Amino acid sequence: MNSFKFLAVPDVPAAVQLSDDQPLAAFIAGGTNLLDLWKYNLAHPTALIDISQLAALSELRELENGGFRLGAAVKNAETAYHPIIESRYPLLSKAILAGASAQIRNMASNGGNLLQRTRCYYFYDHQVPCNKRVPGSGCPAREGYNRMHAILGASEACIAVFPSDMCVALAALEARVNVSGVDGERSLAFADFHRLPGERPELDNNLKPGELITSIDLPEKGFPLNYSYLKLRDRHSYAFALVSVATALEMDGNTIKEARIALGGVAHKPWRSLEAEEFLREKTACRETFAAAADIILKGAVGLEYNHFKIKLAKNAIIRNGMMALDPDTQLPGAQPSM
Amino acid sequence: METYPPHPHPQEMETHLVTLKINGEHHSINIRPWVSLLDCLRDHLDLTGTKKGCDHGQCGACTVICDGKRILSCLSLAVMKDGAEITTVEGIATENGLHPLQQAFIDHDAFQCGYCTPGQLCSALGLLSEGRASSREEVKELMSGNLCRCGANVGIIDAIMQVKDGGSDE
Numbered sequence: 423m424n425s426f427k428f429l430a431v432p433d434v435p436a437a438v439q440l441s442d443d444q445p446l447a448a449f450i451a452g453g454t455n456l457l458d459l460w461k462y463n464l465a466h467p468t469a470l471i472d473i474s475q476l477a478a479l480s481e482l483r484e485l486e487n488g489g490f491r492l493g494a495a496v497k498n499a500e501t502a503y504h505p506i507i508e509s510r511y512p513l514l515s516k517a518i519l520a521g522a523s524a525q526i527r528n529m530a531s532n533g534g535n536l537l538q539r540t541r542c543y544y545f546y547d548h549q550v551p552c553n554k555r556v557p558g559s560g561c562p563a564r565e566g567y568n569r570m571h572a573i574l575g576a577s578e579a580c581i582a583v584f585p586s587d588m589c590v591a592l593a594a595l596e597a598r599v600n601v602s603g604v605d606g607e608r609s610l611a612f613a614d615f616h617r618l619p620g621e622r623p624e625l626d627n628n629l630k631p632g633e634l635i636t637s638i639d640l641p642e643k644g645f646p647l648n649y650s651y652l653k654l655r656d657r658h659s660y661a662f663a664l665v666s667v668a669t670a671l672e673m674d675g676n677t678i679k680e681a682r683i684a685l686g687g688v689a690h691k692p693w694r695s696l697e698a699e700e701f702l703r704e705k706t707a708c709r710e711t712f713a714a715a716a717d718i719i720l721k722g723a724v725g726l727e728y729n730h731f732k733i734k735l736a737k738n739a740i741i742r743n744g745m746m747a748l749d750p751d752t753q754l755p756g757a758q759p760s761m
Numbered sequence: 762m763e764t765y766p767p768h769p770h771p772q773e774m775e776t777h778l779v780t781l782k783i784n785g786e787h788h789s790i791n792i793r794p795w796v797s798l799l800d801c802l803r804d805h806l807d808l809t810g811t812k813k814g815c816d817h818g819q820c821g822a823c824t825v826i827c828d829g830k831r832i833l834s835c836l837s838l839a840v841m842k843d844g845a846e847i848t849t850v851e852g853i854a855t856e857n858g859l860h861p862l863q864q865a866f867i868d869h870d871a872f873q874c875g876y877c878t879p880g881q882l883c884s885a886l887g888l889l890s891e892g893r894a895s896s897r898e899e900v901k902e903l904m905s906g907n908l909c910r911c912g913a914n915v916g917i918i919d920a921i922m923q924v925k926d927g928g929s930d931e
Contacts, residue, residue, distance in 0.1 A: 425774055428794030428840050450841070457797075457836050458817050470794065474841060499830075503893070523906020524891075525884065526818060528830045529837065659905035755902035 424460060427469040434478050434602050434636060440471050441632040442604040449473050449634055451495045451531035454522075455538040462546055464539075464555065474531070479636055482506075488642030494533030494635045498588065499524070501532055511640055512750070513649035513670050517591035520653045520757035523660050533635035536589060536599065536615065539626060540582035540690075541662055542571065553579045554623045569728040570664065573736070575689040576724065580623030584616060584691050585662045587757075591651060593692035594668040594684040597640050603633040616691035623690075645670035645682070650746035652739055653686075653757035663687035665736045666757070667743040671707065678702045678711070683719065683744075688736055695719040712744035713737065779843045783808065784852025792839050799823045799834035802849060810850040810879050814908075821907035824880035824887070825849050831887025833906075850879035853886065862886060865920035873911035881907050885921045897922060 429447070431437045441447055448467035450456055451474045459465035473479055479495035482504050490511065492501055501507055502518035522530065539545070544552050544563045551559035563571055563581050571581040589612075597612045616627045629635070648671035655661040666686035672679040681702035685693040698718035705711045716737040723733045745761060746752060752760040776791040783806065790805055799816070802808040802825070814822030816835045823835040826848040853860045862885055865871070872878045884907045894900045900921055909917060 425793070425795060427775060428777060428838070450838075453838060453841070454818060454833075454836050457838070460795075461817060470838075472841060523821065524888065524903050525821060525824055525831050525833045525906045526836075528887075529832050659902050755896075755899045756905075 424463065424466055426460075426467050429469050429471045431471055431473070431476070434473075434476060434634065437471055437473050437476065438603050438632060438634050441634065444469055444471075445631060447471055451479070452497065452529045452534050454526050454530045455534060459539060463548065464546065473634065479533070481637075485639060490640045490644075492532045492638040492640065494637055495531050497528055498522070498530045498532065498535060499527040502527065510646050511591075511595065511644040512646055513644070513651055513668055514588070514591040514595060514640070516649075516651040516753065516757060517587045517666075517668055519755075520651055520666070521587035532588075532638055535586055536592075536635060536638070537627070537629075538584075538586055541585050542582040543567070545582060554582055554619075557622070557624045564726065567728055568726045570662065570687070571726065571729050572689050573723045573725055573729060573732050574685075574693050574720070575618045575691070577619045577621065577623065579621055580619035580690065581726065582619065582623065583687055583689060584626070585687075586692075587651070587653060587663065587666060587686060589616070590666055590668045590684045590686035590692045592638065592640075593694055594670050594682040595640055595644065596682070597638050599635060600637045600639060601629060601633045602636045603630055605630075607636070609639075612692075613694065619690045626690075643672075645672060647750075648673050648747045649750055650743045650753060651757045652743040652746060652759060654735060654739055654759070658758070659756045665732055665739050667736075667739045669740075669743045669747040671744075671747050673707065673748070676707055678705050678707050681715070683715065683740060685719065685736060685740075688723075688732060693719070695721075707744065707748055709741050709745065712741040715744075716740035777840045777843075779839055781839075781842060781844075782846045784848060790839075794838065794840050796839050797835050798825070798827075798837040798839045798842055798847075801839035802834060802847075808849050808851055811883075812876055812879055814877070814880070819908075820877070820880075821884055822877050822880040824884045824907065826883050826887055829890065831884050848883070848886075850882055853882060860886075862889075862920065862924045865923045866917070869916040869920040869923065870913065871916035871920040872909075872913050877907060877909045877911075881909065881917055885917075885924075888921065889925060894925070900925070 447469035450470040479493045481493040502515045507515050550562045599610045599615045653663050653666040668684045670682040681699045698715040754760045780789045812822040814820035818836045825834045
């Protein structure tokens, strides 16, 4: 059996020092993904460093620059239901509540949400090769049952998708990720946090070994008036997205002043197209406009045997979610299509 | 005081003293760091009302209420719950008999085999105390983490709606 030690630490410096001293240790906050991976023999930590109670990671607070800080150890549910998140960043609230189940959202941490691993079935199956699990061993998904897999940004080595809903909204909102390591602290733009698989699909993100996410900072602008999160999946609730869309608009009448669109379920990281967002500037918000933007976003999309439908599904989802963002009050529980 | 698991591990491993208040009763046990709250409840404390379904956080059968919030005991380490107050299905009935939600489950045929029921009850109690669901659609969405393979879901939602609305069936 995979046994591990359990290590309590008083603060962040002690946590990152311990992590540096013990490269095979893992941080644990909520544990909802780590313990699942451990049970599947996919994570083999020699020790768990408990960061769940660290005060520096447990705050939800306003920042001097007008933004808002999400502590890495704060639970997803507490974040989604926080009055400021609900009122100023409702896109983030809706996206979090579209993910997992009520129980898991009560357990899962904000930092852990960024670090969850793909749900590619081949990644979980020790009987078959997987470049993400065993680098260089091959990828059966490309020729296999690839219904849930990537249509954008994939590589020969890996077509896995990143499963988070919360991160799709964080990408659209241009959050920043604050991390701490033995060499000090740094802050990454959300777009630079996760990575595309390329030749190194075993790396999900750009964290350095031993680094700890301490918080996620939201900028002041939260797009509270025109936003929508749409999640399309194989069952009504509690399933990962085939395609999801986070749309945030700043409107002047029916004219788009600023647009953010991020896709989930289609790539190794939340997918954005700055070209499409620039295209939308000063355009009239209507189906035709969003359709043209969708064509830009999906430029270069590649469908495989079982997931080619996702290209059309993504286009229709972008159009529909653009229209839903114009009337956010119509949104249904669970980010279902409402119009 | 016992140590769980009882058999000596080939490699000497640490144990941690964990104190839990479960259904109003204090329990102190020495526990290995990898023991889930679910295994701690069932195998060490003989509280077998909480069920192990998938053991991977996909079915909700192991749902318990921890410090007022519904969580999955299979994906929780007991060692991380030191000092927590936990309610399992064994702790929800009152001195006067069944909890109104338990009675509502009976009234609405909200189970067949009953294996998911303890988790459904704890999850529904969590949902009711959260106060986030007003419509039937919202109750369904917020109960989606509890699967019922017998297909008693309609009865389960009926039962929760009855209690939520203070006794009426609608």
